[in-house]
Amino acid sequence: xxxxxxxxxxxxxxxxxxxxxxxxxxxxxxxxxxxxxxxxxxxxxxxxxxxxxxxxxxxxxxxxxxxxxxxxxxxxxxxxxxxxxxxxxxxxxxxxxxxxxxxxxxxxxxxxxxxxxxxxxxxxxxxxxxxxxxxxxxxxxxxxxxxxxxxxxxxxxxxxxxxxxxxxxxxxxxxxxxxxxxxxxxxxxxxxxxxxxxxxxxxxxxxxxxxxxxxxxxxxxxxxxxxxxxxxxxxxxxxxxxxxxxxxxxxxxxxxxxxxxxxxxxxxxxxxxxxxxxxxxxxxxxxxxxxxxxxxxxxxxxxxxxxxxxxxxxxxxxxxxxxxxxxxxxxxxxxxxxxxxxxxxxxxxxxxxxxxxxxxxxxxxxxxxxxxxxxxx
Amino acid sequence: xxxxxxxxxxxxxxxxxxxxxxxxxxxxxxxxxxxxxxxxxxxxxxxxxxxxxxxxxxxxxxxxxxxxxxxxxxxxxxxxxxxxxxxxxxxxxxxxxxxxxxxxxxxxxxxxxxxxxxxxxxxxxxxxxxxxxxxxxxxxxxxxxxxxxxxxxxxxxxxxxxxxxxxxxxxxxxxxxxxxxxxxxxxxxxxxxxxxxxxxxxxxxxxxxxxxxxxxxxxxxxxxxxxxxxxxxxxxxxxxxxxxxxxxxxxxxxxxxxxxxxxxxxxxxxxxxxxxxxxxxxxxxxxxxxxxxxxxxxxxxxxxxxxxxxxxxxxxxxxxxxxxxxxxxxxxxxxxxxxxxxxxxxxxxxxxxxxxxxxxxxxxxxxx
Numbered sequence: 253x254x255x256x257x258x259x260x261x262x263x264x265x266x267x268x269x270x271x272x273x274x275x276x277x278x279x280x281x282x283x284x285x286x287x288x289x290x291x292x293x294x295x296x297x298x299x300x301x302x303x304x305x306x307x308x309x310x311x312x313x314x315x316x317x318x319x320x321x322x323x324x325x326x327x328x329x330x331x332x333x334x335x336x337x338x339x340x341x342x343x344x345x346x347x348x349x350x351x352x353x354x355x356x357x358x359x360x361x362x363x364x365x366x367x368x369x370x371x372x373x374x375x376x377x378x379x380x381x382x383x384x385x386x387x388x389x390x391x392x393x394x395x396x397x398x399x400x401x402x403x404x405x406x407x408x409x410x411x412x413x414x415x416x417x418x419x420x421x422x423x424x425x426x427x428x429x430x431x432x433x434x435x436x437x438x439x440x441x442x443x444x445x446x447x448x449x450x451x452x453x454x455x456x457x458x459x460x461x462x463x464x465x466x467x468x469x470x471x472x473x474x475x476x477x478x479x480x481x482x483x484x485x486x487x488x489x490x491x492x493x494x495x496x497x498x499x500x501x502x503x504x505x506x507x508x509x510x511x512x513x514x515x516x517x518x519x520x521x522x523x524x525x526x527x528x529x530x531x532x533x534x535x536x537x538x539x540x541x542x543x544x545x546x547x548x549x550x551x552x553x554x555x556x557x558x559x560x561x562x563x564x565x566x567x568x569x570x571x572x573x574x575x576x577x578x579x580x581x582x583x584x585x586x587x588x589x590x591x592x593x594x595x596x597x598x599x600x601x602x603x604x605x606x607x608x609x610x611x612x613x614x615x616x617x618x619x620x621x622x623x624x625x626x627x628x629x
Numbered sequence: 630x631x632x633x634x635x636x637x638x639x640x641x642x643x644x645x646x647x648x649x650x651x652x653x654x655x656x657x658x659x660x661x662x663x664x665x666x667x668x669x670x671x672x673x674x675x676x677x678x679x680x681x682x683x684x685x686x687x688x689x690x691x692x693x694x695x696x697x698x699x700x701x702x703x704x705x706x707x708x709x710x711x712x713x714x715x716x717x718x719x720x721x722x723x724x725x726x727x728x729x730x731x732x733x734x735x736x737x738x739x740x741x742x743x744x745x746x747x748x749x750x751x752x753x754x755x756x757x758x759x760x761x762x763x764x765x766x767x768x769x770x771x772x773x774x775x776x777x778x779x780x781x782x783x784x785x786x787x788x789x790x791x792x793x794x795x796x797x798x799x800x801x802x803x804x805x806x807x808x809x810x811x812x813x814x815x816x817x818x819x820x821x822x823x824x825x826x827x828x829x830x831x832x833x834x835x836x837x838x839x840x841x842x843x844x845x846x847x848x849x850x851x852x853x854x855x856x857x858x859x860x861x862x863x864x865x866x867x868x869x870x871x872x873x874x875x876x877x878x879x880x881x882x883x884x885x886x887x888x889x890x891x892x893x894x895x896x897x898x899x900x901x902x903x904x905x906x907x908x909x910x911x912x913x914x915x916x917x918x919x920x921x922x923x924x925x926x927x928x929x930x931x932x933x934x935x936x937x938x939x940x941x942x943x944x945x946x947x948x949x950x951x952x953x954x955x956x957x958x959x960x961x962x963x964x965x966x967x968x969x970x971x972x973x974x975x976x977x978x979x980x981x982x983x984x985x986x987x988x989x990x991x992x993x994x995x996x997x
Contacts, residue, residue, distance in 0.1 A: 338792075387789075554658075
């Protein structure tokens with residue numbers, strides 16, 4: 253125990269002496285949090301939108317007005333012909349074009365059901381889909397508004413058969429305005445944590461090996477476990493500090509205050525750190541140089557990030573890839589963060605995640621200890 | 630003179646070949662990312678766990694439930710849920726949404742007011758939540774109710790046409806995008822590390838006192854990595870196009886030319902980084918911070934630029950990938966020619982020039 257304390261003290265002294273760590277642990281992550289928190293958004297806003305109005309009627313102008321006042325679209329111009337508009341789409345100056353056909357008003361009045369055309373740039377399939385649904389929503393509202401004075405039922409546009417259908421009244425819980433940042437920002441805390449724990453531990457150990465000081469430590473009466481624990485504990489403490497500051501920053505910068513228990517979050521974060529620190533040690537046994545360690549650690553981090561269900565919902569992934577995500581500790585921790593932050597979920601609904609992270613941690617630590625021994629012999 | 634550059638190039642190739650692990654990572658990383666992005670990122674949700682609380686118990690409500698089950702979007706997974714159990718169901722992640730069909734559903738469906746179905750959605754993932762509510766509305770409006778209201782033709786119809794990527798496939802979006810990320814990441818990273826390594830070991834001083842000119846050193850060191858970066862990009866383009874059947878509408882030669890211009894951007898950025906960093910670890914950190922984060926997040930690679938705050942939109946203009954993405958997506962997906970891409974190409978070339986001037990200047994300054 254006393255030996256352990258000595259190692260921990262030595263590590264802390266070393267961490268304090270490395271000024272870059274301060275930047276890596278506290279400054280960079282918060283710049284990242286600020287920038288990413290505002291940059292990562294899957295919402296569609298201010299999409300450049302154009303009009304080809306071949307009708308020039310009050311109705312067509314009304315439609316254009318509807319689009320221009322919505323926050324999803326930004327007026328980017330109007331053109332006289334479809335060909336001109338397509339040219340603009342080709343050059344990516346505009347992403348969606350509404351074409352109001354000739355005699356739109358007349359056909360409308362005569363009940364001929366004229367057809368509006370929407371030209372959508374589908375390069376970004378996801379945004380295109382969202383933009384299309386916004387546009388249909390706007391047109392549906394317009395339809396309902398015009399139908400009333402005409403004494404007709406507002407019927408679904410895409411299904412001209414016109415049957416009675418219920419409407420859906422959505423209630424969005426935990427994130428009523430569907431803010432992307434409420435989802436991403438807590439998740440980013442997990443990514444920050446994995447950077448500090450996996451990357452720094454791996455680099456730290458590989459540097460000691462490169463310098464030869466690891467061999468010197470190994471010939472002292474220190475046990476292997478004590479040595480590894482001594483390496484882990486300072487970084488775990490550093491991680492917890494970072495997380496606490498991060499939780500505060502989420503509230504201050506983005507107004508996302510945690511709903512659940514902070515104590516529970518810290519406990520589960522410790523479990524998560526155990527698994528990522530073990531991964532870091534494992535990486536250090538694979539790498540010969542700091543450069544290689546960085547490559548490996550970085551590869552693992554990108555992998556963990558993509559497979560965490562933060563950027564892409566896990567349900568969207570093909571079955572084989574979904575299976576792989578079960579090996580990713582960040583997957584569980586992202587769930588934990590989201591649950592505690594937004595829903596205030598308690599341990600009864602999170603113990604599966606806790607167990608999974610412990611299991612991964614034990615497996616990685618076991619593998620690391622085995623390899624650590626081999627490499628030194 | 631040429632042979633000097635050539636022999637430095639050869640030396641650099643030996644360095645690369647002697648570290649097969651790093652080389653493997655450099656080749657494997659783009660491929661893994663390609664597979665992940667190609668397969669994992671498609672925003673077509675399926676089998677969302679849902680529950681229904683049917684307070685109406687009418688043929689009409691049962692019909693709606695049947696319609697829900699028939700779609701492969703929803704999977705009814707919780708039985709006998711009560712209204713006050715919704716929060717627990719969300720917290721235990723048993724279901725993602727709950728439909729509540731009110732008591733007077735059947736009666737109101739045929740009345741003029743119309744019937745509403747309450748949909749409670751776990752919006753902790755807002756992206757999924759938006760899709761759920763959109764899809765639910767679609768199913769509801771397609772609901773062929775047994776009781777038909779006075780059928781009247783629609784006031785007007787909407788005919789949406791998706792251009793360039795009619796199936797809205799995510800691979801079409803990500804394969805060209807990934808080239809933008811990988812090219813600059815690899816070329817900046819490798820260049821800066823290669824130069825800083827010589828600095829760390831002190832061998833650069835030896836090179837400099839030899840009759841080799843600085844530009845020959847840089848050129849010789851940089852060429853092999855240009856080749857690797859370029860090949861990485863090509864690999865993604867070819868494998869991505871074949872595996873995910875991404876059609877290349879425009880000219881292949883133009884794609885290659887633009888890739889070359891863009892690789893030069895990455896390399897001059899790498900030289901610049903190398904003048905800032907003293908150790909390989911620091912060089913790597915700077916290179917990653919300068920390339921990976923802005924390129925993936927502030928260039929329109931995944932997230933639409935128009936949606937981010939205006940201040941950050943300004944920043945996107947100085948990220949080279951923003952312009953390259955427009956170029957490469959333009960050529961590959963829209964079949965753009967050089968004429969349509971003049972502004973973006975001009976900006977990219979300007980950036981190249983600026984970066985080369987800057988890096989040569991600071992490289993010299995450091996030598997003095």
